[in-house]
Amino acid sequence: MSKTAETWFQKGQFLTHQGDYKGAIAAYTKSIRFNRQYTAAYFERGMIYMSQNKAKAALRDFNRTLQLDATHAQGYNQRGMVHVYQSRFEKAAHDFDKALELKPDYAPAYVNRGSLRAMLDDKVGALLDLSQAIILDPQNANAYYNRAYAYQRDGRYDAALPDYDKAIQLRPNYHAAYYNRGEVAFNQGRDKVALADIQKAIQLAPQFKHYNVGLALVQHRLRQVDKAMTLWQQVIAADSRYHDLEWAARHNRWSDMMREEAEKLLLRL
Numbered sequence: 001m002s003k004t005a006e007t008w009f010q011k012g013q014f015l016t017h018q019g020d021y022k023g024a025i026a027a028y029t030k031s032i033r034f035n036r037q038y039t040a041a042y043f044e045r046g047m048i049y050m051s052q053n054k055a056k057a058a059l060r061d062f063n064r065t066l067q068l069d070a071t072h073a074q075g076y077n078q079r080g081m082v083h084v085y086q087s088r089f090e091k092a093a094h095d096f097d098k099a100l101e102l103k104p105d106y107a108p109a110y111v112n113r114g115s116l117r118a119m120l121d122d123k124v125g126a127l128l129d130l131s132q133a134i135i136l137d138p139q140n141a142n143a144y145y146n147r148a149y150a151y152q153r154d155g156r157y158d159a160a161l162p163d164y165d166k167a168i169q170l171r172p173n174y175h176a177a178y179y180n181r182g183e184v185a186f187n188q189g190r191d192k193v194a195l196a197d198i199q200k201a202i203q204l205a206p207q208f209k210h211y212n213v214g215l216a217l218v219q220h221r222l223r224q225v226d227k228a229m230t231l232w233q234q235v236i237a238a239d240s241r242y243h244d245l246e247w248a249a250r251h252n253r254w255s256d257m258m259r260e261e262a263e264k265l266l267l268r269l
Contacts, residue, residue: 005035012044021048039068043075050078055085073103080112084119092116107137111146118150126150141170145177148184153253157184175204179211186218187255194218209238213252217261229268236269 012027028045032038046061062079065072080095096113099106114129130147133140148163164181168174182197195218202211212231220228236242241251245266249259 002034005031005038005041007031008034009038009041009044012041016044016048021052024048037068039065039072042068043072043078046078050082053085055082058082059086071102073099073106073109076102077106077109077112080109080116084112084116089116089120105136107133107140107143110136111140111143114143114150115146118146118153121153123150123154139170141167141174141177144170145174145180148177149180152180152184155255157188160184173204175201175208175211178204179208179214182218183214183255183258186214186221187257191218191222195222209235210252213242213248214258216265217258220265221261225268228265232265232269 008027008031012024012031015021015024015027025045025048028041028048031041032045035041042061043065046058046065049055049058049061059079059082062075062082065075066079069075076095076099080092080099083089083092083095093113093116096109096116099109100113103109110129110133114126114133117123117129118126127147127150130143130150133143134147137143144163145167148160148167151157151160151163161181161184164177164184167177168181171177178197179201182194182201185191185194185197195215198211198215198218201208202215205211212235216228216231216235219225219231232242241247243266245259245263248254248262252258254262
């Protein structure tokens with residue numbers, strides 16, 4: 001291997017750890033120019049593209065990774081994630097299967113396949129995969145989060161709650177876990193707990209505007225009507241589709257209880 005290619009690759013890794021992703025991409029690209037067969041450089045560059053939601057660029061790099069090394073389990077797993085992002089679910093499932101065929105103890109692939117199965121309402125398959133991920137890696141916050149979500153989708157709120165708790169224990173800034181735990185509390189009738197969790201999610205990730213939708217529903221049921229209506233109007237101003245109850249319910253995968261509260265709120269507007 002070219003020493004120059006290796007030098008640029010190492011610089012790319014350093015810059016990635018420093019959070020200089022633009023510089024890291026440039027370094028990996030230079031590494032590839034000196035060695036067109038450098039599998040790891042394609043893979044690492046693809047990971048950065050994926051973190052930036054540049055799906056096409058990530059897919060090109062993961063495809064090249066797998067052309068150079070057909071036994072690269074991580075490459076299949078990450079390409080599967082790109083396919084999920086692009087709603088190519090059959091291709092994603094194939095890649096997760098392949099990753100696990102190559103590396104049967106690879107917890108991240110179980111997490112991703114389980115998450116996909118939950119998304120596709122394969123509840124049994126989802127729980128099997130996510131439970132296996134937890135057995136293989138008991139410190140994997142994503143595994144607990146996604147198993148909790150699978151339980152939540154099945155209406156098994158008592159089972160979901162400890163998994164959300166564990167995900168937050170392992171990753172204290174896990175905003176999605178706070179938000180979903182808030183939804184669970186709402187569906188259990190624990191509105192003040194729901195309010196605290198959803199507000200925490202918004203504090204951690206104010207850019208996720210759909211969290212405001214859940215907050216408005218909790219406020220409305222707590223009889224904070226003016227706050228709820230103002231917030232919902234802000235949501236509609238940002239996305240007019242929230243005028244449509246059926247669309248909102250499908251898009252957010254609301255429980256019947258959340259849908260009913262949204263209907264009451266919309267009638268006030």
